[in-house]
Amino acid sequence: MSNIIEMFSYSFIIKAFIVGILISLCASLIGVSLVLRRNSMIGDGLSHVGFGAFAIASVLNFTPIYFALPIVILSSFLILRLNENSKLHGDSLIALLSSSSLAIGTFTVSITGVNTDINNYLFGSILSISNIDIIISIILSIFVISLYIFSYNKIFAITFDEKFAKSIGINTNLYNILFAVLCSIVVVLGMRLMGSLLISSLIIFPTLTSMMIYKKFKSVVISSIIISTISFIIGLISSYILNTPTGSTIVIINLLVFIIFKIVSNIKSIK
């Protein structure tokens, strides 16, 4: 217990705590729609683009977040557009974008010789969270939560059946763009903490875990929020106590919760 009290005397831990909880919450909400529409790889692709952008920004001495955010958002539009009407298959396109961004990122960094940050970008670091990150994540969370509260029914309709939603006059394109932008912001902010290789798990795990047990859309949404934030809190505290990397500890907690839910659902189905 004294460990935990001591932990919160560090200001970087408090910053990580605030940003982490908010990002986990947003990631889980956006994740429900992405996962159920089989778009969860978008999050993964964007995180690699984010890595490339961060690497270039650090070489050029730009503030990483201001540089990475527009690039990631643009890439998300590109993925959405090409997904809609292209001959390239969505999955392969994302894989292409991911590996190219990783390559460009590492290439740029190695040429210029600045490579101290690479590990942080790939696996995250709680030391890198700035005050700007806190402000953006608070604004983002307010926006995402109100979007979910006030457009919940439309989000359900689009996620379940986009064609029908369109036919009754819902502006599905607007929501697709909105989700792409929000996903980009979540990825860029979350990357600092979780690293570009691990951030997509925050988007994917909570929904998949919830779906093991819950069969209603509303229950899955609520359960995802709870699982996501609790896994983050347990993960952050354990990483402090065990002295392990934060990002991977959080992912492992998410994995454990997933396994527990899977076992419970198997036991349920046997009964």
Add this chain to the structure above:
Amino acid sequence: MNLIELKNLTLGYDNHIVLKSINMSIDDGDFICVVGPNGSGKSTLIKGILGLIKPISGKVIYNNLKQNFIGYMPQETLVDKNFPASVYEIVLSGTLNTLTKSFYTKKEKDLVLSNMKLLGIEKLKDKNFCDLSGGERQKVLLARSLCATSKLLILDEPSNNLDSKSKKDLYETVINLNKKNNITIIMITHDLDHDNLIGNKILSLREDEIFFGTTKEFVRRVHHE
């Protein structure tokens, strides 16, 4: 009285014309079966009527009917076989076009319950959509479309993948909606089997000719050929 008039309607994608200069009117109370081979433009026509694609030329005129108050039942295209959704959640989403606020009120909930009763699926209310049989699922999607309209239903191959018993059951339900509840119906069917021609009119789309007339006349013509 007609609900919809198509005037010189030409539809297609990126300058590739699929349907050319269609003129027809859909009367109140009609039950039109749309038939034709793959690629003949059945789905394109539906999209044109629903306003999901813009006409290349010509227009669709709606009388006493708003475009987004048409009850559309697309082919089942669920991407995730384990999609978590209860029957109630799904049918409720059909009322979104009347909803002016962010939340459903008693009015929408009542409409959902009465439509579920009408189709005999009120017992499925809390069931998970993915646990239902093919026939039950189609009825749930039909109930959702019904919540979106009081006038016109457009059904895209609703009997696809159904066994003959469920198909018969679904068709009976649709015929009842047409006759008892006076709902106009446009239904795409995939084969020309007589069992499928359950409406009073037929729109047959073929590359060489377009036929629009009564089912009797269509059957007579087919026999002559």
